[in-house]
Amino acid sequence: MSRRNHLNSTQFKYLFHDATNEHEVTAFGDDGQRGRLLWSDHDGEITHLYVGLNMRRSGIATAMWETAHDEAAERGVTAPEHSPQRSPDGDAWARAVGGYVPDLDEEASGWSPE
Numbered sequence: 001m002s003r004r005n006h007l008n009s010t011q012f013k014y015l016f017h018d019a020t021n022e023h024e025v026t027a028f029g030d031d032g033q034r035g036r037l038l039w040s041d042h043d044g045e046i047t048h049l050y051v052g053l054n055m056r057r058s059g060i061a062t063a064m065w066e067t068a069h070d071e072a073a074e075r076g077v078t079a080p081e082h083s084p085q086r087s088p089d090g091d092a093w094a095r096a097v098g099g100y101v102p103d104l105d106e107e108a109s110g111w112s113p114e
Contacts, residue, residue, distance in 0.1 A: 039080035
């Protein structure tokens with residue numbers, strides 16, 4: 001199965017976590033979880049974005065972003081916004097999907113590809 005076909009067989013689920021005041025969109029398929037996007041209800045800042053290594057560059061992160069914005073609009077909740085703390089790949093993705101992209105936080109540390 002090609003990477004692009006992974007997107008065609010991906011489903012998305014929205015959740016709200018009361019304990020952390022975070023919204024979540026999870027991408028999953030028959031093979032399990034493919035990606036996860038979490039954002040703060042307070043300011044919309046993305047707090048976590050992950051796509052499985054074998055699923056990257058297949059459009060899953062972008063589809064989660066679009067699903068998150070659709071869900072936020074439908075539910076009348078805060079939509080996700082890009083964080084100033086991004087990995088280099090995250091920065092390229094943020095610029096590709098658009099929206100307000102804050103300058104990178106030069107002091108952000110501890111980012112890993114996982």
